[in-house]
Amino acid sequence: MKIKAQFTTAAWFTASVAITVYSTPGLAAPLAQNSAANTESTINTEGKTVTYADGTYTATGQYGNAPSYITVTVTLSGGLIVSAKVTTRATNPISLYYQERFATAVPEVVVGKPIDQVNVGRLAGSSGTPSGFNAAIAQIRQQAASRGTVQGDPK
Amino acid sequence: MGTASTKAMTFKFEAIGTHWEIDTDAPLDMRLRASILVRVREFDRIYSRFRQDSLVSSVAGADEGGCFDFPEDAPPLFDLYDQLHALTNGAVDPLVGRTLELLGYDRAYSLKPATDDVQRYAHAQRPVWSKDVIRHGARLRTRRPLVIDVGAAGKGHLVDIVTCLLKRAGFRQFVVDGGGDLRNTGESSLRIGLEHPFSPGQVIGVANLRDRALCASAVNRRAWGHGLHHVLDARTGTPVRDVVASWVVADSALLADGLATALFFVPAQRLAEVFNFTYVRMYSNGRAEMSPTFAGEIFTRSKHETNLAS
Numbered sequence: 001m002k003i004k005a006q007f008t009t010a011a012w013f014t015a016s017v018a019i020t021v022y023s024t025p026g027l028a029a030p031l032a033q034n035s036a037a038n039t040e041s042t043i044n045t046e047g048k049t050v051t052y053a054d055g056t057y058t059a060t061g062q063y064g065n066a067p068s069y070i071t072v073t074v075t076l077s078g079g080l081i082v083s084a085k086v087t088t089r090a091t092n093p094i095s096l097y098y099q100e101r102f103a104t105a106v107p108e109v110v111v112g113k114p115i116d117q118v119n120v121g122r123l124a125g126s127s128g129t130p131s132g133f134n135a136a137i138a139q140i141r142q143q144a145a146s147r148g149t150v151q152g153d154p155k
Numbered sequence: 156m157g158t159a160s161t162k163a164m165t166f167k168f169e170a171i172g173t174h175w176e177i178d179t180d181a182p183l184d185m186r187l188r189a190s191i192l193v194r195v196r197e198f199d200r201i202y203s204r205f206r207q208d209s210l211v212s213s214v215a216g217a218d219e220g221g222c223f224d225f226p227e228d229a230p231p232l233f234d235l236y237d238q239l240h241a242l243t244n245g246a247v248d249p250l251v252g253r254t255l256e257l258l259g260y261d262r263a264y265s266l267k268p269a270t271d272d273v274q275r276y277a278h279a280q281r282p283v284w285s286k287d288v289i290r291h292g293a294r295l296r297t298r299r300p301l302v303i304d305v306g307a308a309g310k311g312h313l314v315d316i317v318t319c320l321l322k323r324a325g326f327r328q329f330v331v332d333g334g335g336d337l338r339n340t341g342e343s344s345l346r347i348g349l350e351h352p353f354s355p356g357q358v359i360g361v362a363n364l365r366d367r368a369l370c371a372s373a374v375n376r377r378a379w380g381h382g383l384h385h386v387l388d389a390r391t392g393t394p395v396r397d398v399v400a401s402w403v404v405a406d407s408a409l410l411a412d413g414l415a416t417a418l419f420f421v422p423a424q425r426l427a428e429v430f431n432f433t434y435v436r437m438y439s440n441g442r443a444e445m446s447p448t449f450a451g452e453i454f455t456r457s458k459h460e461t462n463l464a465s
Contacts, residue, residue: 033463048395057390067376108361110437110454110455111454111455111456112359112454113356113360113454114357115358118361119346120346120358121345122332122345123347123348123349123358124336124337124346124350124369124370124371125350125371142206
């Protein structure tokens with residue numbers, strides 16, 4: 001099965017994660033009309049066919065110039081990202097300062113609510129492109145592809 | 156609420172580095188889809204500084220400067236930049252981006268934050284929109300290579316342009332969502348989550364948008380969590396640290412987008428003297444403020460404490 005999707009575009013990936021993660025009815029936007037229970041899916045990207053195996057993948061992405069990391073865990077099913085989790089871990093003092101500051105300061109005044117607890121039709125904001133996130137996603141894509149078939153040298 | 160039911164079709168595509176979705180109550184035919192994609196590509200070919208064949212790349216490559224004719228969509232965009240440049244005392248400046256890159260800004264800043272040398276050099280060399288570009292309508296004159304970055308308002312402008320195409324094709328109720336900057340056309344109201352700038356999957360509030368545009372700006376959009384991000388103060392070349400996110404509702408997405416950036420630099424009152432808009436602004440200390448007439452709410456501990464206690 002071929003899925004019309006651009007796995008090459010980082011921005012697309014972020015956007016689609018945002019959509020599927022939130023799992024708000026009406027927001028859920030699968031990559032394609034994908035018949036329900038596939039164990040794997042084949043993505044045709046620029047002439048290359050890549051197969052992604054179902055499963056849960058974790059990868060760490062680096063962002064910025066100093067070593068600061070985020071860890072992204074993604075569950076794939078039938079070629080769709082059905083869940084994603086991001087944890088941040090900073091090792092560089094500036095980032096640590098920022099992460100801690102936001103971790104402690106934000107909830108005191110503004111309280112984030114999980115999107116699926118809030119009935120919204122769309123989202124305004126910054127699911128733009130955290131570069132570390134995209135780096136992690138790229139690794140996950142590789143892992144999923146090599147666990148799939150086609151590409152040869154399975155581990 | 157209620158908008159989900161009116162949403163019949165979603166047309167999705169990738170453009171100018173982000174994911175677009177257009178919700179309409181009736182299908183878009185192939186011709187309209189094609190004309191949207193052509194129009195969007197045309198915009199990219201003019202304004203993308205990541206494309207070598209774009210008009211802004213020609214401006215950037217002109218060693219001696221030159222005279223450049225932009226298309227007719229340019230004056231509204233550049234007019235807004237003129238206004239925001241003046242109102243923010245130069246903080247909003249389409250010429251900010253590349254100068255800093257060329258200076259090795261990222262590296263210098265992240266390793267040894269804001270050394271005097273870097274700042275002095277940046278200050279001495281940087282071009283300024285109000286001085287280095289002479290503009291008459293859509294015609295720009297330059298005297299040296301300049302990198303124009305319309306990142307602060309260009310996406311909003313394109314959301315308006317696409318909205319216009321749909322209106323002309325007879326659509327009355329639709330949403331154009333350009334990667335989180337969006338415009339809802341028609342009488343039905345749309346509830347929109349305000350994405351938490353640092354917690355993926357969370358929202359800090361909700362806006363009710365009816366026949367207007369809502370655009371957001373946040374420091375995490377590029378290179379987040381690091382004190383290094385894309386919202387730069389053109390005057391100092393350093394990232395803004397106080398405001399971390401802003402959301403603006405205005406009649407056009409161009410205006411909403413531009414104001415969302417400008418709110419990082421100046422008090423809302425200053426902008427409100429000139430423009431009609433409502434906003435939410437979040438600071439690095441976790442406070443958020445909302446203009447009194449903002450149609451929506453922000454979630455604060457006092458209001459939602461009980462819900463969240465677990």
